[in-house]
Amino acid sequence: LSERLGGVFDRLTKQGALSEDDVKTALREVRVALLEADVSLPVARQFIKAVEKKATGAAVTKSVTPGQQVVKIVHDELIGVLRGEGEPGSLKIDSPPAPILMVGLQGGGKTTTTAKLAKRLKERDGKKVLMASLDVNRPAAMEQLAILGTQIGVDTLPIIKGEDPVAIAKRAKTQAGLGGYDVYMLDTAGRLSIDEELMAQVEAVRDVANPRETLLVVDGLTGQDAVHTAENFDERIGISGVVLTRMDGDGRGGAALSMRAVTGKPIKFVGLGEKMDALETFEPDRIAGRILGMGDIVSLVEKAQQTLEAEQAERMMKRFSKGQFNMNDLKMQLEQMIKMGGMEGMMSMMPGMAKAAKQMGDAGIDDKILRQQIALIHSMTKRERANPQILQASRKKRIAKGAGMEVSDLNKLLKMQRQMSDMMKKMGKMGKGGMLKQAMR
Ligand code: GDP
Numbered sequence: 001l002s003e004r005l006g007g008v009f010d011r012l013t014k015q016g017a018l019s020e021d022d023v024k025t026a027l028r029e030v031r032v033a034l035l036e037a038d039v040s041l042p043v044a045r046q047f048i049k050a051v052e053k054k055a056t057g058a059a060v061t062k063s064v065t066p067g068q069q070v071v072k073i074v075h076d077e078l079i080g081v082l083r084g085e086g087e088p089g090s091l092k093i094d095s096p097p098a099p100i101l102m103v104g105l106q107g108g109g110k111t112t113t114t115a116k117l118a119k120r121l122k123e124r125d126g127k128k129v130l131m132a133s134l135d136v137n138r139p140a141a142m143e144q145l146a147i148l149g150t151q152i153g154v155d156t157l158p159i160i161k162g163e164d165p166v167a168i169a170k171r172a173k174t175q176a177g178l179g180g181y182d183v184y185m186l187d188t189a190g191r192l193s194i195d196e197e198l199m200a201q202v203e204a205v206r207d208v209a210n211p212r213e214t215l216l217v218v219d220g221l222t223g224q225d226a227v228h229t230a231e232n233f234d235e236r237i238g239i240s241g242v243v244l245t246r247m248d249g250d251g252r253g254g255a256a257l258s259m260r261a262v263t264g265k266p267i268k269f270v271g272l273g274e275k276m277d278a279l280e281t282f283e284p285d286r287i288a289g290r291i292l293g294m295g296d297i298v299s300l301v302e303k304a305q306q307t308l309e310a311e312q313a314e315r316m317m318k319r320f321s322k323g324q325f326n327m328n329d330l331k332m333q334l335e336q337m338i339k340m341g342g343m344e345g346m347m348s349m350m351p352g353m354a355k356a357a358k359q360m361g362d363a364g365i366d367d368k369i370l371r372q373q374i375a376l377i378h379s380m381t382k383r384e385r386a387n388p389q390i391l392q393a394s395r396k397k398r399i400a401k402g403a404g405m406e407v408s409d410l411n412k413l414l415k416m417q418r419q420m421s422d423m424m425k426k427m428g429k430m431g432k433g434g435m436l437k438q439a440m441r
């Protein structure tokens, strides 16, 4: 695949903005990558379409090809889709005893994940957890959970032979209340495929337990099937999140994207092995990298962007040290200051400026003033911004009026620009801009 991509990217080497053709050509390869990662066809299609719109016309970073740029855009978009809202790995388990319902197909990893999650809740969150197996179809399944419980030091509901899942759920609820548990987890039975009996059973359990979280446990190696499974469980039972298991395998994890797209529900955790501590909070960037399988290209583009930023900073520094500090530069500085917590915050970080910063803070020089100053600069023409020395009375009047301020305000800004320009020049001479660089970092 990378060879094929290399070929495509060699052909696309012109710079500037991404054309429709650039985007289409690169996305054809991305589509193949998604399908190879087991993303379901309709989801891949839909995703590509959304990216196509976003990418067309986007800027291309110097020294990367349009194709590479498209891959980076795809990568970022993937992360966005995978992330969704909310804190990753968070669970609604306030108001004890909070029920967590585990659902999914047989062999997906429900029982293992139930125990892993119980261990995590116990160890990381200090919760007292009770686990109950509702899998009456396979007697060994109840034993399996009990053994895991002993292993990790988490209580399991005693097994009573002949009880049905709803009765077990009720008993777990009662026991959790009496025993002072924070959380009780219901590990349901699965089937090899979705059928009416299974759904009806899970539904009945859901209705008695009223779960705070209903987690669908899905084998991350299943691609197309995962969509179908997620769709069905979400429609019928209503899931609150997904756990993707077997992500320790060599699968590319396309199921993650498919399920996010189809259900819109968050992926909360991933299973990374059979051991009890092999459960991690879902990290979208990691999965995005796997799904796309073009990590080299992504990091190449990121590096190019960083290099470009460094070059721009270097060039700026050179100009500053020659005393070329115009209104565009000042505007950038002002915007940076707002970002960094205002004038006071920024200056207090500069060597020897802490006192001046405090004085400015005391004098009430804050974000509002910074924004007014930026408004004044906005009110200037391109030429005026580049050469503020050309400002005479009539221009000044026009600019001040445009920003809804007084000429005296503009004069203050001009004075500031001159002072900054002088200061930058001096700092530039001292140690080849070393101090300036430090201050701007
Ligand atoms: P259930 O039928 O849904 O309850 O599935 P189980 O929890 O019994 O898991 C079925 C098999 O998958 C077991 O052998 C587990 O050890 C294994 N398994 C579960 N989760 C993972 C995982 O994240 N990685 C790997 N490699 N194996 C897992």
Ligand code: MG
Binding pocket: 110, 111, 112, 135, 141, 188, 189, 190
């Ligand atoms: Mg099981």
